[in-house]
Amino acid sequence: MQNALKNIFPAFSNELIATIEENGTLHDFEAGTILMRTGQYIKNTVLITRGKIKIYREGEDGGEFLMYYLQPGQACAISMICTSKSEKSQIMAKVVEDVSVMMIPLQMMDKWMMEHRSWYEFVIETYRSRFEEVLEVVDNIAFRSMDERLEFYLKRHSDACGCQEVKLSHQEIATELNTSREVVSRLLKKMEQRGLVKLNRNQIELLKLN
Amino acid sequence: MQNALKNIFPAFSNELIATIEENGTLHDFEAGTILMRTGQYIKNTVLITRGKIKIYREGEDGGEFLMYYLQPGQACAISMICTSKSEKSQIMAKVVEDVSVMMIPLQMMDKWMMEHRSWYEFVIETYRSRFEEVLEVVDNIAFRSMDERLEFYLKRHSDACGCQEVKLSHQEIATELNTSREVVSRLLKKMEQRGLVKLNRNQIELLKLN
DNA sequence: GAACTACAGTAACATTTATCACAGAAGGAA
DNA sequence: TTCCTTCTGTGATAAATGTTACTGTAGTTC
Numbered sequence: 517m518q519n520a521l522k523n524i525f526p527a528f529s530n531e532l533i534a535t536i537e538e539n540g541t542l543h544d545f546e547a548g549t550i551l552m553r554t555g556q557y558i559k560n561t562v563l564i565t566r567g568k569i570k571i572y573r574e575g576e577d578g579g580e581f582l583m584y585y586l587q588p589g590q591a592c593a594i595s596m597i598c599t600s601k602s603e604k605s606q607i608m609a610k611v612v613e614d615v616s617v618m619m620i621p622l623q624m625m626d627k628w629m630m631e632h633r634s635w636y637e638f639v640i641e642t643y644r645s646r647f648e649e650v651l652e653v654v655d656n657i658a659f660r661s662m663d664e665r666l667e668f669y670l671k672r673h674s675d676a677c678g679c680q681e682v683k684l685s686h687q688e689i690a691t692e693l694n695t696s697r698e699v700v701s702r703l704l705k706k707m708e709q710r711g712l713v714k715l716n717r718n719q720i721e722l723l724k725l726n
Numbered sequence: 727m728q729n730a731l732k733n734i735f736p737a738f739s740n741e742l743i744a745t746i747e748e749n750g751t752l753h754d755f756e757a758g759t760i761l762m763r764t765g766q767y768i769k770n771t772v773l774i775t776r777g778k779i780k781i782y783r784e785g786e787d788g789g790e791f792l793m794y795y796l797q798p799g800q801a802c803a804i805s806m807i808c809t810s811k812s813e814k815s816q817i818m819a820k821v822v823e824d825v826s827v828m829m830i831p832l833q834m835m836d837k838w839m840m841e842h843r844s845w846y847e848f849v850i851e852t853y854r855s856r857f858e859e860v861l862e863v864v865d866n867i868a869f870r871s872m873d874e875r876l877e878f879y880l881k882r883h884s885d886a887c888g889c890q891e892v893k894l895s896h897q898e899i900a901t902e903l904n905t906s907r908e909v910v911s912r913l914l915k916k917m918e919q920r921g922l923v924k925l926n927r928n929q930i931e932l933l934k935l936n
Numbered sequence: 937g938a939a940c941t942a943c944a945g946t947a948a949c950a951t952t953t954a955t956c957a958c959a960g961a962a963g964g965a966a
Numbered sequence: 967t968t969c970c971t972t973c974t975g976t977g978a979t980a981a982a983t984g985t986t987a988c989t990g991t992a993g994t995t996c
Contacts, residue, residue: 573861575869583864597854606861630840643853644807650860651783651816654793657867658904659785662953685973694868696954701974717962717973872983895943906984911944927943927992940995951984961974966967 521618524565524589525638532632536563540618545611552609558598560619563591567615568676572692574608582669582692583607584649585676593646596625596639663703665693667725670713674722682720731828734775734799735848742842746773750828755821762819768808770829773801777825778886782902784818792879792902793817794859795886803856806835806849873913875903880923884932892930 569586628635673682690700707713714721779796838845883892900910917923924931
């Protein structure tokens, strides 16, 4: 186990790993579970050791908007930011592939920042990379049209899974981009005509993208 | 001077204030100055003691998109995040009202985090509030139409200045929302017809908003 | 006052995206 | 097979936003 954590978070010092083992608790959640809702209080910082979590924003009318995915070796920046004062979550977190997460009580957060250099650096880097990712999201919706955003979305997916196939229905994609299925279908069809993708049921093969 | 800083950043401990005085340098910049550009390396953390700075994202085509304003008592979260590894800035920062800023060399950042509790808390709170603000921006562009975004924009301005008048031309507003002047003019006219605002040259009075 | 400039209003039109309506195809279940 | 459900494709239309083009108005400068 200790080795497992060290493999997933190689930057952590051995003492830090030991401390995490001691104070954190490991939990498994199935795909579909909602780990966090808008407005909910946060009591733990979450480190992902397996699976995939989707972080998204929910509109008043129930629409969704994907911010980013969390994968093994990463942590939820929101949970880190909010824990320090037990603030409310501003986002939704949903498990998309069965996950294992290490939950760390919020009191540890401040303590470790002072005691463990590798924790401090990890936290700062988490803030930085998430902030950057959100800025990129802003760029996309502020400056790009739906066809560009769709391309970007597909690329991001294939980067994340390391393969050339995106196994999602048009409806699922539409939901994450907060648009309608028809729009996604039409744009994908155009991309297919341009030779960028090949469409199958519940699956999109990326050809010339990347 | 010591008192001045203490007034603007009341949460800072006296030792911290003294350390800032010792290591930071005070600079003045006129309205219009661009303090930071996308892609530029960051060498300092910036504390605002006077004036107003606009933080925005720039599109490839030169379009802008307002993220938020920085005012006295606040710090640039981006400069804090990036300094730790001397990363590149992802945003633009432009002075909109003559400012005085305290520049703190990046090496201090990490050091003070360990040594000064009030600095640590300030930094975490800065991260949190900016992240939240950016999430709100995402909400606005993802879920709201231009008329709602315009209302929100005007409210934010009047909150910031504490008055009921927004002294901006339609063109300036259009630029910050990344739309065209004609659209802003049209929507403002409709708002005037609904009795929400009163339009004058270079000035919009908010009536029923807030 | 005349000339100039920045700002504001508005009509006409183009484009993008959303919505409605429906049809057909793929796959699973009885 | 037949029935059902989910997914996909596509036309027609509506709504929101962007673009072009032109007019008028307020303030400034000469």
